[in-house]
Amino acid sequence: MKGFVLAGGLSTRMGRDKALLPFRGRLLIEHAVELLVGVGLDPHIAGSRPDLRRFAPIVEDLHSGAGPLGGIEAALSNVAEAALFLPVDLPLLPPEFLRLLLARVGLTGAAATIPxxxxxxxxxxxxxxxxxxxxxxxxxxxxxGKVMRVVTGLRTDLFSVESVATAQENFGLPSPPHQWFTNVNSPDDLARAGTA
Structure with missing residues (x-):
């Protein structure tokens, strides 16, 4: 399965390119790509970002200005069955969670598996x-461009991260689940994530 980093955003709240921001000694894009590699996925970057080609192969948007759903469309056009997506701005997401997400896909066969x-x-x-x-x-x-509207009415696996994390014996994760999905959208968010 391929993994795609969604990195086509404008980073307006950050005031500079989020993908190239340093976080704990690595750029956010490096962190995301390494996370995908670490769980055994073939990493790619979804978004019209030829400047990021040195980190992983780029899949260009089919339509400009289509937001994250446009990146998902372009990525799915380049896979045979399914793909995992990861925003570039979730640096606290542990690899154990992505492994769990991938395991759920094999169990449910849902069209969409969304935490x-x-x-x-x-x-x-x-x-x-x-x-x-x-x-x-x-x-x-x-x-x-709303992702959730696209999956409404389909066979979708919506699952609670908190419930799954609580049920996992010896999960061994460094931070509580609510921190995993801390988006780094602004300089303040980046500072808070760095101390989590």
């Missing part, structure tokens, strides 16, 4: 089947 934290879906850190591609393309053609 929730505090009841909120995290659709940019998920696994999507290529079977979603026609729905995604149709939504983007209508100007709808």
């Amino acid at each position: 929730t934290i505090a009841g909120q879906p995290q659709p940019l850190c998920a696994v999507y089947s290529r079977t979603l591609l026609p729905r995604i393309s149709a939504a983007l053609a209508q100007g709808d």
